[in-house]
Every structure is written in C-alpha cells, then in structure tokens.
C-alpha cells in the first residue's frame with residue numbers, strides 16, 4: 284500500500300527554498316513514528332534538502348537521472364519502479380514523503396493520506412497539488428497541542444481512498 288504523508292499550511296504551502304517553511308517538532312515526531320521501519324520514497328529535490336538519509340527507514344529517491352547517492356540510499360527511475368516495489372510487498376506500507384512533484388504523480392494510485400494541516404500562513408514556493416477529498420474518507424482526526432515548542436495550531440487527519 285502507498286501512503287502520502289505531508290504537512291501543509293492553510294494555503295496548501297509545503298516548501299520554501301528546498302526546506303520546510305516551519306519548525307514544528309510535534310509533526311516531525313509523528314512523521315518519525317509513522318515512517319520508521321518502512322520504505323520512504325522522495326523526489327530528488329526533497330532528498331537534496333536532507334543532511335543525511337532518514338535513519339531506520341529504507342530511503343528511495345525518485346529521479347530520471349543516474350544519481351550518485353549514499354550507499355544505503357536506493358533509486359527509483361520512474362513510477363513503474365515504485366509500483367513494482369509496491370507489488371512486491373503488498374502487505375507493507377510505503378510512505379511517499381514528497382515533494383510536490385512526486386505527490387502529484389503518485390496521488391492517483393495512493394491508498395492512504397496522512398495530512399498535517401497547520402492553521403497559519405507561511406511564505407514559500409512549493410504547494411501541495413489539489414486533492415479531491417470527495418474521493419477520500421476521513422478515518423482519523425487529532426488536534427495537535429500548541430506549546431512553547433509548537434507555536435501554531437495544527438491537526439492530523441488520516442484518509443483512506445473511498
């Protein structure tokens with residue numbers, strides 16, 4: 284199964300100059316909890332924004348180029364390769380972790396969505412593609428806790444395809 288996982292602001296903004304526009308440790312914690320032990324698939328630009336591969340996860344980078352990647356990171360050259368990976372492990376959950384170009388490409392065959400929505404407006408340059416939520420059923424909702432480290436109201440919503 285393929286799950287998209289992302290955080291967006293009220294306008295669907297997800298990125299700024301190759302990075303996240305915000306610092307929200309509670310969301311990073313949830314991301315880590317959900318994705319640890321799984322395959323994570325990301326676009327070449329999202330991977331470029333990381334200091335290192337995500338630990339305790341199999342990191343896959345989507346790119347049409349032949350990339351020179353750290354030894355433990357694997358490459359997918361196209362969406363067919365992602366679909367083949369999914370078909371090989373039908374009981375596993377593969378997390379697609381962005382960015383916008385990859386989310387748009389994978390959305391038509393994703394099974395699950397893990398969305399964090401931050402009730403704030405940020406500045407940036409990369410937005411989530413439009414999602415028709417009529418095709419998705421909300422299966423879980425949790426409000427985040429605002430505290431000294433997490434300054435903005437936020438909520439976690441999980442969806443499965445109808």
Ligand SMILES: NC(=O)c1ccc[n+]([C@@H]2O[C@H](COP(=O)([O-])OP(=O)(O)OC[C@H]3O[C@@H](n4cnc5c(N)ncnc54)[C@H](OP(=O)(O)O)[C@@H]3O)[C@@H](O)[C@H]2O)c1
Pocket residue numbers: 288289290291296297298299300301302303325326327328329330332345346347348359360361362380381382383384385386388409
């Ligand atoms: N808020 C969040 O949850 C979140 C999550 C992830 C990322 N982000 C942000 O999003 C931004 C990056 O997103 P982005 O849309 O610019 O780039 P991206 O999706 O991370 O990477 C785009 C690249 O991925 C490769 N790619 C995409 N689709 C492909 C396909 N079908 N087949 C083969 N390769 C494919 C291509 O690499 P080549 O050009 O090498 O072929 C493409 O240029 C950053 O600011 C990042 O911080 C935010």
